[in-house]
Amino acid sequence: MIKKYKLKNGEIRYEFQVYLGTDEATGKQMRTTRRGFKTKKEAELALARIKLQVASGEFRKERAETFKEVYELWLLQYENTVEQSTFVKTVSLFNNHILPGIGEYKIEKITVDICQKAVNDWAKRLKNISKVKAYASRVFNFAVKRDFVQKNPFDLVELPRKRNKQLPDETDEKNFYTREQLIEFLSCLEKETNVKAYVLFRLLAFSGMRKGEALALTWRDINFKTKEIRVNKALSRGKDNKLYIKSTKTNEARTIKMDEKTMNVLRMWKKKQKEDYLKLGFNTAKLSQLVFSNEKNEFVQPTKTREWMLYVQEKYNLKKVTTHGLRHTHCSLLFEAGATLKEVQDRLGHSDIKTTMNIYTHVTKKAQEQAIQKFSSYVNL
Known part of the structure; x- marks a missing residue:
């Protein structure tokens, strides 16, 4: 059957598909498609020609053309x-x-x-x-x-230069919290009934993990004795919009040392998760249990975290940052606390230190103020 279709510029073209028989090697049906004919007459002539070639055994399927x-x-x-x-x-x-x-x-x-x-x-x-x-x-x-x-x-081919690029607005807020803003955000979140969200966001802010890495964690990955978390996988979206577990972004595992309070928060959540999910008919005592799961004890949709953050930020009139902004926050505060580039690179799981430098060289206003104070004191004019 010859079909008509329209190009992007509005012009009409014609196409057809021809059955060529069965492939002796695979047993599968073979077909070939021809398109781009300006008139139906052209398509009809080409179709008739191919039919004759197929019938006489002279047809050879052409290689990819377009x-x-x-x-x-x-x-x-x-x-x-x-x-x-x-x-x-x-x-x-x-x-x-x-x-x-x-x-x-x-x-x-x-x-x-x-x-x-x-x-x-x-x-x-x-x-x-x-x-x-x-x-x-x-x-x-x-x-x-x-x-x-x-x-x-x-x-x-040359890449075109971007024109009319707007200068950054000096009042534009960066996608991370200062120390004081982070404390306020977590304090407000702790007042809410969504304990899972509080634990997740505290973990992201105090570990620097990517969201997908945190949502893929199982209790086997958390060592309460050594206060360490093993990051060796990540939640991602694959074919047919389905969530699945893959390797980390750099294809390398890393172990993160954690602070005492965050480990206590995780310990509290493990106990609460067991109680809450038992009521839903799920046994979460296995080491393979997800640390963060939905009501069906399946993967949490990654978009859900944005919903949780916005709710708290709007309710308490807080600065709006994204979930990934908590990773930026962790990095910024690490630099402010005196961590080296290498230490930050290892903790955040960057394969190239340039990534750490390019993405996370921003510092908080407090650090900027300290820098100019040091300069002023040194010059002493």
Whole structure:
């Protein structure tokens, strides 16, 4: 059947799919798709030609022609090299941005100018344009290796300079709490009935863990005797929007030393969890039990933490930071307390110390004031 479809610019094209028989090696049905015909007549002639070739045994399925077809071949290989969560994000990036831009072009006909125009268009609505370009380029590198094309046109594409970039507002609040703000936040949270939220947020603020790492913790990971927590996995979202456990972001486990009070809070929560969940029909005494679970004793939806935070922040008129902001808070206060870059890097689980320096070189106003006071005292003018 010949179908009509519309291009992004509104032009009409025609396509069809042909049954080619059964693959002797796999026993699976084989089909091929042809598209891009400007008129129905062109599509009908091409369809008739292929039917004759199939009937006479002369048809040979052509290799991937369009960027989208090459992408689909590349995707089969790529899926085996990354985590589910990364794979899902990559597919979304291609479906929402890259394929609508260049997916229908024949791979051999894509020039540097076409790629440059696509990158310029993506840059108008996307922040991390270098990442988008890199993924599109990977498909072309795959095409070069498969001998579909001779070279990668994205190698010659230049990233557009971001224009009209607004200067940061000096009154803009950063996504972390000062020591005093953190104390106030946790104090207000402790007054509420959501004990689970209080324990989780205190743990995040005093450990610097990523949210996904905390939501993946089991009681086996917590050693009350040595006051240590073993971080070796993380909760993430994979295919079909399902939550699953994966390795940490750096694929490395780390052990975090904790303070006495936070360990006591966790000990209190373990006891309360046992009592509360027993009423719901769940035995939480096993070491494999999640430290934080929902009412069905399953994974807590990561978006739930934002809801818990906003409730307390709005009720008590507190500064609004995100859940990840508690990780920033931990880092900032570590620096303020005199911790070295290496110590912070190890505790937060950064594989590269540049990440620690680039993301967490901000300091609190108190530290900034101390810096200028030291300068003033030293210069003594």
